Amino acid sequence: MRAAVARLSAVLFAITLPLVALAAPARAADEFTWGVQPAGGRDHFVLTAAPGQTLVDVVGVSNFGDRPLTLRVYATDAVLAADGGMTLRTAAEQPRDVGAWIGFDTESYTIAPGKRADIPFRLTVPAEASPGDHTGAIVASIKAEATGPGQQRFDVDRRVGARIYLRVAGPAVPRLAIEELRLSYDNPIAMFGGAEAVVCYRVRNTGNVRTTAAAETTVSGLGGWRLGGPARVTLPELLPGATHDVVQHFAGVFPAGRLTADVEVTGNPAIVTAKSTGVWAPPWVLLGALTLLLGTLIAYLVKVVRRRRSTAAGTEVADSPTETVGVDPTG
Numbered sequence: 001m002r003a004a005v006a007r008l009s010a011v012l013f014a015i016t017l018p019l020v021a022l023a024a025p026a027r028a029a030d031e032f033t034w035g036v037q038p039a040g041g042r043d044h045f046v047l048t049a050a051p052g053q054t055l056v057d058v059v060g061v062s063n064f065g066d067r068p069l070t071l072r073v074y075a076t077d078a079v080l081a082a083d084g085g086m087t088l089r090t091a092a093e094q095p096r097d098v099g100a101w102i103g104f105d106t107e108s109y110t111i112a113p114g115k116r117a118d119i120p121f122r123l124t125v126p127a128e129a130s131p132g133d134h135t136g137a138i139v140a141s142i143k144a145e146a147t148g149p150g151q152q153r154f155d156v157d158r159r160v161g162a163r164i165y166l167r168v169a170g171p172a173v174p175r176l177a178i179e180e181l182r183l184s185y186d187n188p189i190a191m192f193g194g195a196e197a198v199v200c201y202r203v204r205n206t207g208n209v210r211t212t213a214a215a216e217t218t219v220s221g222l223g224g225w226r227l228g229g230p231a232r233v234t235l236p237e238l239l240p241g242a243t244h245d246v247v248q249h250f251a252g253v254f255p256a257g258r259l260t261a262d263v264e265v266t267g268n269p270a271i272v273t274a275k276s277t278g279v280w281a282p283p284w285v286l287l288g289a290l291t292l293l294l295g296t297l298i299a300y301l302v303k304v305v306r307r308r309r310s311t312a313a314g315t316e317v318a319d320s321p322t323e324t325v326g327v328d329p330t331g
Contacts, residue, residue: 033064036140036162044163052127058118059138063111070110071140075102078135084243098134098166131170132208135239137161174269175207181277183261194252199261202245205238213267217248221256228253255281
């Protein structure tokens, strides 16, 4: 059976949306294991509703262990994590979005060993709900006591969840932004072989629908001379407000005076956004050689001019008329 599984013998497990995986149940007899999955064999909930509409659906919670298991079942919101991805609100936090719109008949469910409980729930979209995608999860959790360093004992909350993607009817606005684009280049003294250029940027979903995207980056010199790339990367699915950081390395980039990094992001739904940045990368050896050659040429020209002036001055002296001073023999 494909289902998300939690193990009571594990360390504290913080659920994140990309990590609500499908896994096989644990085999150890002294472990509680359970899974959460939408009814009907779905991997996660994908729902559509209009503001003010109520939906009814069913979530399956399975007990893979050999003892009865009592779980807290509830809904919560997906929120931005520190790394720009998505995680869920903690059990102590009150949901404010789709998690607050979902209700169960009761919060605690006891499931017999090897059995699955199909639990109905209601999702009522507020009349003032904003259009677009709202993301959360239905979570089944259990608290247990754990022992830490120094034999300290504390309570931990293990959670397994099934993702919910709800799209509220209304204008869908797919939009992506490229932020904090930087190009760094360790300009070498010797231009032969070039050096590494590093392009860093962040892609943010500034629209109201979840979006997949691919990015393409190139590094060019003056006149559009292609020096690196194109380098392509596929981005993970970005929920509204989510970000993803990209770092791309380009080896052997020639110091062509001015380097430009061009990034283009193409999303699905169809959307294209682009941004550029640049740095100066003077070819020091070439500039030094040109400076030396120019200095030598200037010195040669100065020498030639001086020689010509000297020659011209000597010619003028030779061509000047000579006056003869006579002696009066009677004087």
